Amino acid sequence: MNKDKFYITTPIYYVNDNPHLGHIYTTVVADAIARHMRSRGRDVFFLTGTDEHGQKVEKAAAKQGISPKELADRVVHNYLDLWTRMGIQYSQFIRTTDAVHERGVQRLFDIVRSKGDIYAGEYEGWYCTSCEKFVTEREIQDRRCPDCFKETEILKERCYYFRLSKYQVPLLDYYRANPGFIRPESRYNEVTEFVRGGLRDLSVTRSSVRWGIPVPDDPEQVIYVWFDALTNYLTGIGYGTDEESFLRRWPATLHLVGKDILRFHAVYWPAFLMSAGLPLPQTVFAHGWWLQDDRKMSKSLGNVFNPGPLIDRFGPDPLRYFLLREVPLGLDSNFSEEAVVDRYNYDLANDLGNLNSRIQRLFARALPPAGEPALVLSSAGAAEAGAEEQAVSANYYRCSKDAIRAFEEYAPSRAMVADWEFVNVLNRYVAVSEPWTLLDDPVKRPRLLRVLLTCAEGLRAIALLVAPALPGAAQSIADAIGAPQEDPWEFRPDREFRIRPSHAALFPRIENHKPKEVKKVEEPKKVETEPISIEEFQRVELRVAQVVSAERVEGTKKLMKLVVDIGTEKRQIVAGIAEAYEPQALVGKKIIVVVNLRPAMLRGVESRGMLLAATVGGSPTIATFEGDPPPGALVK
Numbered sequence: 125m126n127k128d129k130f131y132i133t134t135p136i137y138y139v140n141d142n143p144h145l146g147h148i149y150t151t152v153v154a155d156a157i158a159r160h161m162r163s164r165g166r167d168v169f170f171l172t173g174t175d176e177h178g179q180k181v182e183k184a185a186a187k188q189g190i191s192p193k194e195l196a197d198r199v200v201h202n203y204l205d206l207w208t209r210m211g212i213q214y215s216q217f218i219r220t221t222d223a224v225h226e227r228g229v230q231r232l233f234d235i236v237r238s239k240g241d242i243y244a245g246e247y248e249g250w251y252c253t254s255c256e257k258f259v260t261e262r263e264i265q266d267r268r269c270p271d272c273f274k275e276t277e278i279l280k281e282r283c284y285y286f287r288l289s290k291y292q293v294p295l296l297d298y299y300r301a302n303p304g305f306i307r308p309e310s311r312y313n314e315v316t317e318f319v320r321g322g323l324r325d326l327s328v329t330r331s332s333v334r335w336g337i338p339v340p341d342d343p344e345q346v347i348y349v350w351f352d353a354l355t356n357y358l359t360g361i362g363y364g365t366d367e368e369s370f371l372r373r374w375p376a377t378l379h380l381v382g383k384d385i386l387r388f389h390a391v392y393w394p395a396f397l398m399s400a401g402l403p404l405p406q407t408v409f410a411h412g413w414w415l416q417d418d419r420k421m422s423k424s425l426g427n428v429f430n431p432g433p434l435i436d437r438f439g440p441d442p443l444r445y446f447l448l449r450e451v452p453l454g455l456d457s458n459f460s461e462e463a464v465v466d467r468y469n470y471d472l473a474n475d476l477g478n479l480n481s482r483i484q485r486l487f488a489r490a491l492p493p494a495g496e497p498a499l500v501l502s503s504a505g506a507a508e509a510g511a512e513e514q515a516v517s518a519n520y521y522r523c524s525k526d527a528i529r530a531f532e533e534y535a536p537s538r539a540m541v542a543d544w545e546f547v548n549v550l551n552r553y554v555a556v557s558e559p560w561t562l563l564d565d566p567v568k569r570p571r572l573l574r575v576l577l578t579c580a581e582g583l584r585a586i587a588l589l590v591a592p593a594l595p596g597a598a599q600s601i602a603d604a605i606g607a608p609q610e611d612p613w614e615f616r617p618d619r620e621f622r623i624r625p626s627h628a629a630l631f632p633r634i635e636n637h638k639p640k641e642v643k644k645v646e647e648p649k650k651v652e653t654e655p656i657s658i659e660e661f662q663r664v665e666l667r668v669a670q671v672v673s674a675e676r677v678e679g680t681k682k683l684m685k686l687v688v689d690i691g692t693e694k695r696q697i698v699a700g701i702a703e704a705y706e707p708q709a710l711v712g713k714k715i716i717v718v719v720n721l722r723p724a725m726l727r728g729v730e731s732r733g734m735l736l737a738a739t740v741g742g743s744p745t746i747a748t749f750e751g752d753p754p755p756g757a758l759v760k
Contacts, residue, residue: 691756
């Protein structure tokens with residue numbers, strides 16, 4: 125196996141309807157990781173595509189009066205157009221209607237059947253057409269699917285089974301030996317518990333569906349959508365058609381999936397591979413959902429955002445950045461256009477956009493026309509680097525190391541935080557070095573050149589760092605400064621730049637968005653909640669905490685990061701109080717904190733506790749004390 129290879133996949137997307145924000149999220153995350161790995165010299169193969177078989181597609185096509193293949197062709201065009209608009213650089217787009225895929229699926233089916241792991245039988249159970257799956261008696265809720273809430277139906281038909289039960293112990297053994305196989309850890313625990321609860325043999329064909337790949341030697345049976353769909357990870361790299369390519373790429377380094385399809389990827393898929401004698405993927409990472417009003421976005425629920433208007437309004441780069449930065453991979457998050465505007469204005473327009481504009485204006489004023497299309501900036505005649513320049517270099521290496529580690533750990537949100545730390549470093553450098561005071565003094569020209577070189581190299585480094593999230597903006601920055609490509613991860617402010625100052629704003633502020641509706645202050649309503657026992661209340665551990673430090677969470681209006689002393693240790697908590705309190709006013713204050721909450725990530729910052737506050741008219745008021753209890757004292 126090629127140790128430098130990196131094979132990453134998205135799920136293949138159903139063609140029963142057009143792409144939505146959830147599809148964009150998964151694909152943008154995969155694309156950003158792939159771009160980063162390419163920049164690190166890895167041999168990257170990025171596979172995405174479409175799942176075009178099954179009953180859902182059959183019914184959707186019939187509803188429109190067209191064939192399933194016509195529907196698939198139409199929707200595939202929409203995906204390809206969307207991925208072009210979003211700057212997705214995939215290596216291969218696989219379709220389950222491709223002839224190479226059909227041959228590969230039938231080959232895998234035959235191999236698994238030859239091992240004695242596929243046998244003929246009959247199945248009866250609750251079937252969800254929307255999710256293309258059978259629902260167990262313990263999962264079904266009032267005849268409705270627990271995932272999409274649509275009504276299921278009793279289905280009975282002849283089929284072929286896969287001996288999934290045979291692989292219960294091998295799967296558990298594999299999970300224990302490879303704890304990084306399922307990520308994040310919470311999903312690892314979830315899957316392990318499911319498998320420990322017992323596995324039933326799995327129906328892998330259908331006789332009531334005609335739109336699919338026929339079973340070899342039994343054309344009345346169609347291979348069931350999950351055995352068909354999952355095999356794309358093999359056929360997309362040559363399984364059954366190009367053995368050399370397949371052996372060079374497999375096993376996959378990372379399967380990126382939504383948490384709702386984790387079971388198929390972490391239980392069924394590895395069992396199929398074990399049966400076929402093929403290596404298992406290195407990691408299956410389940411990301412969270414984008415929610416609207418705390419409900420999952422999905423076509424089934426009818427609450428999805430149409431990506432077209434979002435891209436028209438914000439552009440592909442800002443939407444990419446928002447999806448990557450807003451929530452740590454693996455967690456759920458609510459989506460709103462207001463949140464996109466906030467992230468755009470604070471991070472992109474204020475921080476990166478203003479920094480780029482200031483430096484470009486500086487270049488235009490400092491570098492006189494030389495009769496060439498580009499203005500050459502070199503170290504000839506520049507002063508030696510001083511402490512400020514050395515600090516910029518040192519901070520670059522710290523921030524880039526954090527960003528690289530974050531991508532290696534599949535934490536793009538954390539990588540964006542590290543990138544923006546360096547954006548802020550360069551912003552502070554420009555402010556402290558005051559290059560505009562050096563422009564008109566020939567004696568200060570050597571110092572000015574040193575500052576210009578540091579700014580140019582800083583912009584080049586920023587373009588490299590942000591390229592996975594903002595490929596368009598990164599290219600614009602690199603083009604404007606004529607960024608050299610040799611040793612891109614080294615910070616070398618003695619490079620020669622051929623600068624074409626750009627006067628176009630990278631990210632003009634969005635000023636015309638609708639403000640948040642101001643809610644009227646209403647009279648307090650009677651609280652009607654289910655009473656709890658004293659034992660339940662005693663599970664909540666409340667303690668006195670003294671605020672040691674406080675600062676606003678960058679890029680947010682409401683969040684403040686506090687370090688508090690709870691007697692036995694210092695904890696970091698995040699609270700939505702930044703609009704009501706100044707950070708310095710909180711230092712030394714004694715507050716009440718819930719200390720036995722599970723850690724949570726808020727805007728990429730870990731919070732290990734919760735402070736108590738009352739909300740009056742939408743504004744928080746922190747609960748505190750009349751006396752002076754010591755930090756750590758138990759609150760009852």
